Every structure is written in C-alpha cells, then in structure tokens.
Amino acid sequence: MATPVETISPLQYAARIIRENPVIPLILLLCALVGLLEGLQPGIFNERWVGNTIRFAIPLAMLAACQTLTMLTGGIDLSAGVVATVSAFVVATLTPLVGGPAAIVLALVPAVLMGLVNGFGVGICRVHPLIMTLGTGLIGTGCLQVYQRYVINTGSEIPGFFEFLGTGRTFGMPNALYLFVPFAILILWGLRRTGFGRLLYALGANENATRLSGVRSWQVLMALYTVVGLIAGITGLLYVGIIRAPSLSLANSLMLPSVAAAVIGGTSIFGGRGSYSGTIVGALILTVLGTLLTLLQIPEGARRLLFGAIILAVTAVYVRITDQS
Amino acid sequence: MTEAATGRPLLDASGVAKRFGAVAALKDASLTVAAGEIVALMGANGAGKSTFVKILTGALRPDAGHIHLDGQDRRFASPAQARRSGIMPVYQEPSLIPDLDVADNLRLVDVPVEPFRHWVNELGIADLRLDDPIAHLPLATLRILDLALTLAKEPKVLMLDEMTAALPTDLVERVLTVIRAQADAGRSVIYISHRFAEIARVCDRASVLRDGVTVGDFVIEPGIEEKIVELMLGGIPTRVEATGARIRDAAGAAETPRLQVRGLGAGSKLADVSFDLNKGEVLGVVALEGQGQDELFSVLAGFRRARSGTIEVDGKPASFGHPADAIARGLTLVPGDRKDALLMLRSVRENIALPQLAHPSKWGAIPMRREAARVADAVARLQIDMRAQAEVRRLSGGNQQKVTIGRWVAAGVETLLLFDPTRGIDVRTKHQIYPLLRELAAQGASILFYTSELDEVALACDRAIVIFGGRVVDVIDASQASEQNLMRAAYGLTEAGRQSSTMTEAQP
Known part of the structure; x- marks a missing residue:
C-alpha cells in the first residue's frame, strides 16, 4: 500500500511542532513580554527582578496546580484560594500558642478536610464541582471569621521554616524554589507516569469509557480533591511566608489568576487535555504581565480591563493553534 | 406498481x-x-x-x-x-x-x-x-x-x-x-x-x-x-460457510459453562432470557432492534441491575453493581458505540492500558516497560495501524474498534461481550476480527457476540441464540445459520417466537 506523499509547507511544519509541544508558544510569549518590559524600562531585567518575579509566580503556580489537576477531570476548585487563606491564617495564629511544627500540622487539617468534603460532594453526591467548591469556599470563609473571634488576642507569628522559604534567597534565587522544584517534578511525573495521573486524563476525556474499564470514578475524585486541598493548604503556608501578614482574604486574590494560569497554560476546562508545564509558564506570564501593566502606570480600572482582554486573547489564539482536528 | x-x-x-x-x-x-x-x-x-x-x-x-x-x-x-x-x-x-x-x-x-x-x-x-x-x-x-x-x-x-x-x-x-x-x-x-x-x-x-x-x-x-x-x-440462495463454525464436541458440554444465565429480565424490554456460554465458544446473539439485547449486555457488563433471574460465572452466582465487579469476574464489554469506549483525545497506548490502572492499588508508578510490551503485543495481534497513534480520534473506525477489543486482549480475555463490533467498519477489518475471535476462543476465551449482520453468525460463531420480544426464541447451530433461518427466527416466525410474541403482549 503506497503511503500518500505529504507535502508540508514550513508554516504547517511549524504548526505541527507547536501542536506537539504546546509549551513552546507560551515560552515565546513569555520571552516577548520580558523583551517588551526591558524595552520600556531598560535595565529592569536583572537577577533581582527575575528572583522577585519567580517568588511571586510560585504560589500562583502552586494554586494553579489545583486548577490543572481538577480541570483535567473536567472539574475546577474554586475553594482553593479560601483553603490557602485558612491554612495561612491558622498557622500564623497558632504558632505563638503551640509552636511552628505543630501549627503547620494543625493548619493542614482544615485544608485536607475541605478537600475531603469537596471530594465527597463531587465524587459521591455528583454535585457539579463548580457549585460544590464554591459552596465549601463560602463555608470555609465563614468558619474562618468565627475562628478569628477566638484568636483575636493571640497575635501572629509565621513559622521560621516558611519565613525562610518566603523571604530568603540563595544565590539570588528565592528559597521558595526548594519547595517548588520538588513539587513541580512530583506533579509532572505523577501526571505522566502514574496510574492516578492517567486516570485524571481518562476521566476528563470520557467518563463512560473509564467506567467501562472498571474505574470507580468516585474513588479517583475523592482522592483528587483531597490531594488538591492539601496542595492549596501548603500554598497558603508558603504564601503567608512571602507576604508575612495573615489576613482573612490573604490568598483570595490568587484565586481567579490561578484559573487563568491553568487555562492560558493550555489545560482544557472540559477535561482530558493539559499539562502542568504549561500551567507553570502560564503563571509566569501572568506575573510578568502584572508587572508590565503596573509599570505602564495605567489606572487600576484600565489595568484590570487590559489584563482580562489579554487573557482572553491569549487563550483564544492558543486554542486555535493547538486544537486543529 | x-x-x-x-x-x-x-x-x-x-x-x-x-x-x-x-x-x-x-x-x-x-x-x-x-x-x-x-x-x-x-x-x-x-x-x-x-x-x-x-x-x-x-x-x-x-x-x-x-x-x-x-x-x-x-x-x-x-x-x-x-x-x-x-x-x-x-x-x-x-x-x-x-x-x-x-x-x-x-x-x-x-x-x-x-x-x-x-x-x-x-x-x-x-x-x-x-x-x-x-x-x-x-x-x-x-x-x-x-x-x-x-x-x-x-x-x-x-x-x-x-x-x-x-x-x-x-x-x-x-x-x-x-x-x-x-x-x-x-x-x-x-x-x-x-x-x-x-x-x-x-x-x-x-x-x-x-x-x-x-x-x-x-x-x-x-x-x-x-x-x-x-x-x-436479497433472495440469494443460502450461503453457509462453515469456515468459522468449529463446534466443540460433547466433551466441552460436560464441563461447567463459563457463563450461565437463567430467566434474566431487565427494564421493559428484556423479559426472560436463559442460555449457557461455554469455555472456548463463540455464541452469537441475533435480534431485531430493541428486543432486549441492549439490556442483556448492560446487565452482563455491570452497567445496570437485573430485575429478575440469575447469572452464574464458572458455576458461582454473580451480581454486578459496577462494571468493575463484572471485570473482576472476567466479563468485559466492547460496546456498540466506540465513542462510549474510547478516550478519543488520548493515545492508543493509554486507551489499551486503561483497565490495568483501574484499581487503587495500581495508581502508583506505572511499570512502563511491562505496559509497553503488553500494548505492543495487543497492537501486533490486532494489526492496529499505529500511524496516528497519538490521538485515537484520528484513527479510522475499524482501527478504533480494534483498540477497544485490544484493550481486553491486553488484559487477558476470559469472557468477551461484543455488542455489534463490526457495525460501520470496513470489510477488511471485519475479516481480521473474525479469525481473531476464533483464535481467542481456541485459547479458551468465551465470547458472546451480538451482531446485526446475519452472515457473521456463520462466519464467526459456534451457535447463535435468537431473541425476540425479550425472550430466547431459538438456538441455531452455526451449520444451520443461514440468513433465512436467522431472519425467520428473528422476526418471531418460528413456533417459539409466536408463543413469545403473544406472551410479551400479554404482559401488563
């Protein structure tokens, strides 16, 4: 049987490479943004700036991991921001009372608990993830306000370990990388090379097919949302180490950008497609974009407007490039 | 006129x-x-x-x-x-x-x-x-x-x-x-x-x-x-090709059947179906549309509960609440619609390996080499064209169907439930699938094979049961499975069929 000879124009060839490695155009976009920034304010691109950008991109990328993992199954986690805030607030208020290590453990308990409740609702009660996590997020915020009344006089302190991660530097690079690099490797490896990672993609691609293959989806979803709760909790601990001032809405401002980072990074909100490497680059793009818009000294309103418009444009173009069927 | x-x-x-x-x-x-x-x-x-x-x-x-x-x-x-x-x-x-x-x-x-x-x-x-x-x-x-x-x-x-x-x-x-x-x-x-x-x-x-x-x-x-x-x-004279029919002799009948179904009823269409599926047998199922065959396969594959009747696998009673239960007893389904069975956006490899990862004990690191070998074996046995392997949706219909079957071949087939697997696929692939079924059966697998194309009974099956109005109205040996005989039975024109149709209508 003769195989038809394919004639490919250079443009098609480039399109194919991009399709097979969807992170490449994102990295190019990131470089372009940095170039633009350097053009607008020569000399800004130095070690200090890079370190700072990475430092602020890391909590975003970690929270966006929650979105990527849940989106792969066709879900979402709108409670991730609240979970992070709860953990951060609890750790900061308990450290003066029980000491750092115990406070860290106690702070992760509500995070895992909220994840379990999400998993129960989504996996067993079949509530839509959007509604379920929105609900637990609101409940979490409420509980936090009640909790605050009881600890109002304890003062706050951040465990030394997370202060070290959040503010310290090694060779100019933020110490948060000590946490993030192993974390990212674990997620990247987990999604590609473990049964659990494969099942996340499979559930999002076709739940019926996974059922036919003997997968009990509630088990997967239960485990997923619990793990995601834990990740959000750890993110909160790191973030409070960076910001060093706990509040009742600490990580909430990261919530929607974390969804945007996952989507820009090429994760389909309908499930079945995406990668964590794309999400990491997405988080970096959003952080650089934020600096860029601040630098241009545009009023807050216009800045948000531009931010939203750019996210939409990038996502639309990206989907065009990668989804040629 | x-x-x-x-x-x-x-x-x-x-x-x-x-x-x-x-x-x-x-x-x-x-x-x-x-x-x-x-x-x-x-x-x-x-x-x-x-x-x-x-x-x-x-x-x-x-x-x-x-x-x-x-x-x-x-x-x-x-x-x-x-x-x-x-x-x-x-x-x-x-x-x-x-x-x-x-x-x-x-x-x-x-x-x-x-x-x-x-x-x-x-x-x-x-x-x-x-x-x-x-x-x-x-x-x-x-x-x-x-x-x-x-x-x-x-x-x-x-x-x-x-x-x-x-x-x-x-x-x-x-x-x-x-x-x-x-x-x-x-x-x-x-x-x-x-x-x-x-x-x-x-x-x-x-x-x-x-x-x-x-x-x-x-x-x-x-x-x-x-x-x-x-x-x-089509008025063509009966054409029974005994190529596929290799009926097991009396020795096979004496042992416990792999699957024994008695009085199975489900939903409004499946009334009362009984049959035995022996080891190493390909049992055809012939029925017009909507005679209860969909329900029969759903029940056997664990997708729905039976209303009445019993299922025995290897002589032990079975009841399935989830496909995982059926798979644990060796009953695996290839559904009528490939879209229901495949992860269209994922690779051939991921599709074939999917059942291996289902149980929580397999959620850890994937043994990549073993998986690759297993997938390669299935691909070779089914002659799957791997040129477009990165996304299953880019494969031809016939190749997609091979992937759904290959998934269970890689897992080791015991009882394969095939629901009209050759619908809408090319002739060449069909004629690769029949010998494969015979080969699997020869190795001891049991296959229940519903087909809407009557000539396939003679090509691939040992026997066929005919379902009409939710009941088995006839059991036809492959040697007798001319399209005419099957069609007559499928339309309820045999003695049992006439009785069945009056019984069905008599139900409240």
Missing part, C-alpha cells in the same frame, strides 16, 4: 436517494400510498428505513427523487412544514415534554382538547386526567397519548414507527382497530413494524427496502411472510 393501489395515490415518493459522505443510505426508494390504504414499510436493520422515514417527514432533505402529495411535487424544508401539509409521524420515543402536564402539552402543540379526549377514550385509556404530569405516566400510556394527539390534528398521512412496541395486548387491539378505522375513513397510513402478525392483520400492502433500494411491493395475503423475508435478504 401493483394493482392493489386502488384509489388515487395520496403520497407518491419515487427515486429517493440520500448519501451521508461516502455512504449511500438510500439509492432508489419509492413508496405509494393511496387514500384509505395502510402500507407496511419493511426492511432489515440498515436497509435505509429510518433515512427514508426522515425524508418523508421533512427531517432530512433527499439528494434526488420526488415526493408528490395530492399530486403536487413537494420538498419539505422542515418537519413542521411536512406536518402542515398533513404528513404526521408518531415516533417510538414519546414526543411529550415530561415536566409539563397533559393539558400544557396540548397547548404547546396547539391541539384542541375535545378531539384529543375523544381519541384517548377510543384508544382505551379511560382514566386520564389532564393535570397528570407526563413524567408520572407509564410509557405505554405516553405512546397512546402521542397517537391521540396526532389523530386530533386530522392527518392526511399517518406514519407510525413501531407503534405497538411496549404496548400491552388490549391496547394493541384498540390501536389496530383505530388505525384500520382511520384508513377506512379515507386517510393513508404508513406502518413501520417488525411484527408480521400485526402487519397481516391491518395492512393492505407491504413495501420492502433492501440496501437503500425498494425491491418489492406486495399485497398482503396468507403466506406472504416467507417471500418478504427472502426479499429483505
């Missing part, structure tokens, strides 16, 4: 053709119905019946051909337009909106209440209240309401698609009487049905489709059934 078309033709369709891409669903279909006449439209699965009906009712536009209504050439742009011209269908699926009550549904389609009530009474439902929500009414009632609704709009041409399916006997009687009265009052009826008994009772003529061509038009008379069956098959 036959002499039977007495009155002037009210509906006259001729030379109707329709292609879907490369597939010609209809090539040359024609149908003439005079006023006062009931014409049965018949054809085996895939003959083009539903396409033809959709064209006549305006749901599809024909590529060629003419439709004359009352002597005028008509081209319907939409079902609504066809209805306005007087062609009104009653489909198998009730068209009423479940969340509204009866009165609201009437208002929605602008049907006056009085004639509707008249027809509901006439059709034998006395206790209907207009404020009954549709969702609370049984299926049989809904079908009657659908018919009453259509009759109230005074159609010129009434088109009934398997009208009596799911109806109890007394209602069937009423419906047939009313339909006959409609025709006697000068209306035309197109009657689509698999049931010869009813066709013989009410129809004047039968028009037979085969492979998209109208091949015959008969006046209904005693003994016409045989002729129609033959025509639906």
Whole structure:
C-alpha cells in the first residue's frame, strides 16, 4: 500500500511542532513580554527582578496546580484560594500558642478536610464541582471569621521554616524554589507516569469509557480533591511566608489568576487535555504581565480591563493553534 | 406498481436517494400510498428505513427523487412544514415534554382538547386526567397519548414507527382497530413494524427496502411472510460457510459453562432470557432492534441491575453493581458505540492500558516497560495501524474498534461481550476480527457476540441464540445459520417466537 506523499509547507511544519509541544508558544510569549518590559524600562531585567518575579509566580503556580489537576477531570476548585487563606491564617495564629511544627500540622487539617468534603460532594453526591467548591469556599470563609473571634488576642507569628522559604534567597534565587522544584517534578511525573495521573486524563476525556474499564470514578475524585486541598493548604503556608501578614482574604486574590494560569497554560476546562508545564509558564506570564501593566502606570480600572482582554486573547489564539482536528 | 393501489395515490415518493459522505443510505426508494390504504414499510436493520422515514417527514432533505402529495411535487424544508401539509409521524420515543402536564402539552402543540379526549377514550385509556404530569405516566400510556394527539390534528398521512412496541395486548387491539378505522375513513397510513402478525392483520400492502433500494411491493395475503423475508435478504440462495463454525464436541458440554444465565429480565424490554456460554465458544446473539439485547449486555457488563433471574460465572452466582465487579469476574464489554469506549483525545497506548490502572492499588508508578510490551503485543495481534497513534480520534473506525477489543486482549480475555463490533467498519477489518475471535476462543476465551449482520453468525460463531420480544426464541447451530433461518427466527416466525410474541403482549 503506497503511503500518500505529504507535502508540508514550513508554516504547517511549524504548526505541527507547536501542536506537539504546546509549551513552546507560551515560552515565546513569555520571552516577548520580558523583551517588551526591558524595552520600556531598560535595565529592569536583572537577577533581582527575575528572583522577585519567580517568588511571586510560585504560589500562583502552586494554586494553579489545583486548577490543572481538577480541570483535567473536567472539574475546577474554586475553594482553593479560601483553603490557602485558612491554612495561612491558622498557622500564623497558632504558632505563638503551640509552636511552628505543630501549627503547620494543625493548619493542614482544615485544608485536607475541605478537600475531603469537596471530594465527597463531587465524587459521591455528583454535585457539579463548580457549585460544590464554591459552596465549601463560602463555608470555609465563614468558619474562618468565627475562628478569628477566638484568636483575636493571640497575635501572629509565621513559622521560621516558611519565613525562610518566603523571604530568603540563595544565590539570588528565592528559597521558595526548594519547595517548588520538588513539587513541580512530583506533579509532572505523577501526571505522566502514574496510574492516578492517567486516570485524571481518562476521566476528563470520557467518563463512560473509564467506567467501562472498571474505574470507580468516585474513588479517583475523592482522592483528587483531597490531594488538591492539601496542595492549596501548603500554598497558603508558603504564601503567608512571602507576604508575612495573615489576613482573612490573604490568598483570595490568587484565586481567579490561578484559573487563568491553568487555562492560558493550555489545560482544557472540559477535561482530558493539559499539562502542568504549561500551567507553570502560564503563571509566569501572568506575573510578568502584572508587572508590565503596573509599570505602564495605567489606572487600576484600565489595568484590570487590559489584563482580562489579554487573557482572553491569549487563550483564544492558543486554542486555535493547538486544537486543529 | 401493483394493482392493489386502488384509489388515487395520496403520497407518491419515487427515486429517493440520500448519501451521508461516502455512504449511500438510500439509492432508489419509492413508496405509494393511496387514500384509505395502510402500507407496511419493511426492511432489515440498515436497509435505509429510518433515512427514508426522515425524508418523508421533512427531517432530512433527499439528494434526488420526488415526493408528490395530492399530486403536487413537494420538498419539505422542515418537519413542521411536512406536518402542515398533513404528513404526521408518531415516533417510538414519546414526543411529550415530561415536566409539563397533559393539558400544557396540548397547548404547546396547539391541539384542541375535545378531539384529543375523544381519541384517548377510543384508544382505551379511560382514566386520564389532564393535570397528570407526563413524567408520572407509564410509557405505554405516553405512546397512546402521542397517537391521540396526532389523530386530533386530522392527518392526511399517518406514519407510525413501531407503534405497538411496549404496548400491552388490549391496547394493541384498540390501536389496530383505530388505525384500520382511520384508513377506512379515507386517510393513508404508513406502518413501520417488525411484527408480521400485526402487519397481516391491518395492512393492505407491504413495501420492502433492501440496501437503500425498494425491491418489492406486495399485497398482503396468507403466506406472504416467507417471500418478504427472502426479499429483505436479497433472495440469494443460502450461503453457509462453515469456515468459522468449529463446534466443540460433547466433551466441552460436560464441563461447567463459563457463563450461565437463567430467566434474566431487565427494564421493559428484556423479559426472560436463559442460555449457557461455554469455555472456548463463540455464541452469537441475533435480534431485531430493541428486543432486549441492549439490556442483556448492560446487565452482563455491570452497567445496570437485573430485575429478575440469575447469572452464574464458572458455576458461582454473580451480581454486578459496577462494571468493575463484572471485570473482576472476567466479563468485559466492547460496546456498540466506540465513542462510549474510547478516550478519543488520548493515545492508543493509554486507551489499551486503561483497565490495568483501574484499581487503587495500581495508581502508583506505572511499570512502563511491562505496559509497553503488553500494548505492543495487543497492537501486533490486532494489526492496529499505529500511524496516528497519538490521538485515537484520528484513527479510522475499524482501527478504533480494534483498540477497544485490544484493550481486553491486553488484559487477558476470559469472557468477551461484543455488542455489534463490526457495525460501520470496513470489510477488511471485519475479516481480521473474525479469525481473531476464533483464535481467542481456541485459547479458551468465551465470547458472546451480538451482531446485526446475519452472515457473521456463520462466519464467526459456534451457535447463535435468537431473541425476540425479550425472550430466547431459538438456538441455531452455526451449520444451520443461514440468513433465512436467522431472519425467520428473528422476526418471531418460528413456533417459539409466536408463543413469545403473544406472551410479551400479554404482559401488563
């Protein structure tokens, strides 16, 4: 049987490479943004700036991991921001009372608990993830306000370990990388090379097919949302180490950008497609974009407007490039 | 044309053709119905019946051909337009909106209440209240309401698609009487049905489709059934190729069957099915559409619970609440629709390896080498074309089907449940699948093989059971499995079938 000879124009060839490695155009976009920034304010691109950008991109990328993992199954986690805030607030208020290590453990308990409740609702009660996590997020915020009344006089302190991660530097690079690099490797490896990672993609691609293959989806979803709760909790601990001032809405401002980072990074909100490497680059793009818009000294309103418009444009173009069927 | 078309033709369709891409669903279909006449439209699965009906009712536009209504050439742009011209269908699926009550549904389609009530009474439902929500009414009632609704709009041409399916006997009687009265009052009826008994009772003529061509038009008379069956098959002499049939001898029959099904019932269609599936056997399942075979396979694969009956696997009772339970007992399903079985966006490898990862104990690191070897083995055995392996959706239909089968081959087949696996795939792939089934069976696997293409029974099976009206009406040896024999049995024309059809209708 003769195989038809394919004639490919250079443009098609480039399109194919991009399709097979969807992170490449994102990295190019990131470089372009940095170039633009350097053009607008020569000399800004130095070690200090890079370190700072990475430092602020890391909590975003970690929270966006929650979105990527849940989106792969066709879900979402709108409670991730609240979970992070709860953990951060609890750790900061308990450290003066029980000491750092115990406070860290106690702070992760509500995070895992909220994840379990999400998993129960989504996996067993079949509530839509959007509604379920929105609900637990609101409940979490409420509980936090009640909790605050009881600890109002304890003062706050951040465990030394997370202060070290959040503010310290090694060779100019933020110490948060000590946490993030192993974390990212674990997620990247987990999604590609473990049964659990494969099942996340499979559930999002076709739940019926996974059922036919003997997968009990509630088990997967239960485990997923619990793990995601834990990740959000750890993110909160790191973030409070960076910001060093706990509040009742600490990580909430990261919530929607974390969804945007996952989507820009090429994760389909309908499930079945995406990668964590794309999400990491997405988080970096959003952080650089934020600096860029601040630098241009545009009023807050216009800045948000531009931010939203750019996210939409990038996502639309990206989907065009990668989804040629 | 036959002499039977007495009155002037009210509906006259001729030379109707329709292609879907490369597939010609209809090539040359024609149908003439005079006023006062009931014409049965018949054809085996895939003959083009539903396409033809959709064209006549305006749901599809024909590529060629003419439709004359009352002597005028008509081209319907939409079902609504066809209805306005007087062609009104009653489909198998009730068209009423479940969340509204009866009165609201009437208002929605602008049907006056009085004639509707008249027809509901006439059709034998006395206790209907207009404020009954549709969702609370049984299926049989809904079908009657659908018919009453259509009759109230005074159609010129009434088109009934398997009208009596799911109806109890007394209602069937009423419906047939009313339909006959409609025709006697000068209306035309197109009657689509698999049931010869009813066709013989009410129809004047039968028009037979085969492979998209109208091949015959008969006046209904005693003994016409045989002729129609033959025509639906193409009138070719029986061709039994014993290539596939390698019947196990008496030694096999003595051991415990791999799968023993007794009195299985589920849903409204599967009534009472019993059979044995032995080790190393390919057992065919033959049935017309909607005779309960879907339910049978769903129950065996763990997708739904049985209402009655027992299943034994290797002599031990089994009951499945989830496909995982069925898989644990070795029962694995290849469903009728590949879209249900495949991760279209994922690779061939991930699709084949999927069942291996299902259990939480396998959620850790994947043994990549072992997986690669296992997948490569399945790919080689099924000769899967791996050129487009990165995303299964880019594979051809035949290759996709090989992947769904390959998934279970890689897992080690014990009992394979194949639901019409060769539907819509190319001939070459089909002829790769039959020998594979024989090979798997020779290695001790048991295969239950539902097929809508009757010649496959002789090609791949040892025996075949025929299901009609939710019951097994016949067991046919591969050596006897001519298409004629199978078709006769599938239409309930054997002794057991006649009994079964009366029993089914007698159910409440």
